[in-house]
Amino acid sequence: MSFLGLIIKNPFRNKTRTALAVVGIAIGIATIVALGIITDGLKSSTEETLKAGGADFTVVEANVSDMFLSKVDENYVAKIKQIKGVDDAVGILTAIQPVGNNPYFVVIGIEPSKLSLSEIKITSGKTFSSSTAQEVIIGKVASTKLNKTVGDTIILGKTDYKIVGVFETGDLQQDGGTYMSLENVQEIEEKKDRVTMIYAKIKKDANVDEVTQSIESKYGKDITTISSLEDLQSIDQGLNTIDTASWAISLLAIVIGGIGVINTMIMSVYERTREIGVLKAVGWKDRRILSMILGESIVLTIVAGVVGIIMGLVAIQVLLALGMSGFIQPVYSPEVFIRGLGVALIVGLIGGFYPAYRASRLPPTEALRYE
Numbered sequence: 102m103s104f105l106g107l108i109i110k111n112p113f114r115n116k117t118r119t120a121l122a123v124v125g126i127a128i129g130i131a132t133i134v135a136l137g138i139i140t141d142g143l144k145s146s147t148e149e150t151l152k153a154g155g156a157d158f159t160v161v162e163a164n165v166s167d168m169f170l171s172k173v174d175e176n177y178v179a180k181i182k183q184i185k186g187v188d189d190a191v192g193i194l195t196a197i198q199p200v201g202n203n204p205y206f207v208v209i210g211i212e213p214s215k216l217s218l219s220e221i222k223i224t225s226g227k228t229f230s231s232s233t234a235q236e237v238i239i240g241k242v243a244s245t246k247l248n249k250t251v252g253d254t255i256i257l258g259k260t261d262y263k264i265v266g267v268f269e270t271g272d273l274q275q276d277g278g279t280y281m282s283l284e285n286v287q288e289i290e291e292k293k294d295r296v297t298m299i300y301a302k303i304k305k306d307a308n309v310d311e312v313t314q315s316i317e318s319k320y321g322k323d324i325t326t327i328s329s330l331e332d333l334q335s336i337d338q339g340l341n342t343i344d345t346a347s348w349a350i351s352l353l354a355i356v357i358g359g360i361g362v363i364n365t366m367i368m369s370v371y372e373r374t375r376e377i378g379v380l381k382a383v384g385w386k387d388r389r390i391l392s393m394i395l396g397e398s399i400v401l402t403i404v405a406g407v408v409g410i411i412m413g414l415v416a417i418q419v420l421l422a423l424g425m426s427g428f429i430q431p432v433y434s435p436e437v438f439i440r441g442l443g444v445a446l447i448v449g450l451i452g453g454f455y456p457a458y459r460a461s462r463l464p465p466t467e468a469l470r471y472e
Contacts, residue, residue, distance in 0.1 A: 104389075108396035111369070112404075122365040123405040126448060129354025130409025130441045135416045136347045137437035145432050156300035157309050158328040160190075163321065168298065169195060173324060175294045184315050186307030191215040192296035194286045198257050201247055207278030208257060210286025210296075221280070226251035226266030232284040238266035240276035255279070258289040273430040299324075351444050355451065358402065358444075362452025366398050370460045377460055391461040398453020399446065406445025410438055 113119050160181060162171040173192070181190040193211055200206035216228050221238075229236035237255060244250055244267045254261045262281065270276055287293050303312050313326040370377070377390060417431050 104393070108393055109400055111393075112397045112401040115369070115372075118365055118368065119401065122361050122401060123408055125361045126354070126358040126402055126405035126445065127409035127412055129350070129358055130406050130445055131412035131416060133347065133351050133354060133444060134410050134413030134437055134441045135420075136350060137440060138413070138417055138431045138433060139420075140344060140347055141432035141434050141437065142430050145430065157303045158301055158313055158326050160299035160301060160316065160324050160326055161297070163323055163325045168327070171297050172292070173296050173299060175296050177320065177324060178296070178299055180320065181299055181301055181316065184312060184319075186303050186312040186315070188302045188304045188307075189215075190299050190301040192283060193298050193300060194283055194290065194292065194295065195297045196286055196290050198289070200255060200257070203246070206243070207274050208286055208289070209275065209278060209280050210283040211280060212283050216280065221268040221270050221275070224267050224269050226264070228266055229280070229282055230265075232282045234282065235260060235262050235285070236265045237262045237279045237281040238268050239264055239279045241267055241269040242273065242276040243278055246277070257281070260289075351440065354444055355448055358405070358448035359452040362398055362402060362448055363455055365401065366394060366453050366456035367459070369397070370394060370456050373460075374463065377463055381463070387461040390463075391457045394457035394460045395450070395453045398457065399449035402445045402449030402452070403442070405448075406442045409445070410441050413441070 159168075160173065160177065161168050162173050165171045175192050178190050178192040181187055191211060193209060196208040196210070197204075198206050198208050213229055213231060223238070224241060226238065228238055237257070239247070239249065239255065247255070249255060249264055251264055251266060253264050255264060256262075257279075262285075268276075268280065283296070287295065301312075303309060309328055313328055316324070316326050380390065421431070
């Protein structure tokens, strides 16, 4: 058998021990992959929310830990409009309400007269008629999943609302939810005269940075402006926490996986002491023995990495089936899978080095006498 063939075959001699080691490492890799996909999905959907309606920038509460927890006084809509360079502004109140089997149904409140600023496309029916009308328009995705269309009703809070239209924006969060009047959402959420954020558009000859700086200098104690995802990440502790957790789990997976690999490979070396002695007796050098054991360790962890990636993808599908499909769109970026395999490779190198070194240092005469 070739040298490469030995490296590929040897880790699977003891199938039970190998399976346990693979599962242990794979769980860590699966967590890294699943969390990475969710994090990228949150960033993508949040960026789409920031630019909803073609907004040039978004205004939220200052020092808020999460953009969607923001509470801004509705009076700031008029104040923002008065800032030099601002063409128009509209207050938005977002909420999450359970609807049917979906516990994360997105509800967006906006003044009926400003609905055109959201740049939604009505595919059937019409828009809601007034601030007090118990009417909603639902997204195309929500219409399909809830099996509801124009003329049906939907319960939000404790009130029945008539569906008067179906819309499409291309943003999963919006298309998986509903638009209704700002006043109605404020009543459901018991947030009178409050909005979550303000979308603002600037005039053609205005500069976004200059306009946002004007707002910050005048109202910076109460509100802050966001014009890009980078701005959001600098104030949104939620996204920062997820990023930190992802790297912390990666480190934990390396430590725990490394310990598991060390244990597995040491046992393998212990069981093959006489075999290693024979190999040395027929001329194998220490470097070749070290390379073989280290290669076996890497093969073991790469297999665990592939299994972990598959487990992570399955976990994402389970989460989507449990109701998150209307709340977040997973982003399957190559970087996430590269990170998963990278962690597996590091685990293999770290966990396999000591057993490999120990095997390479075995005296051939003593190894041959080992029973």
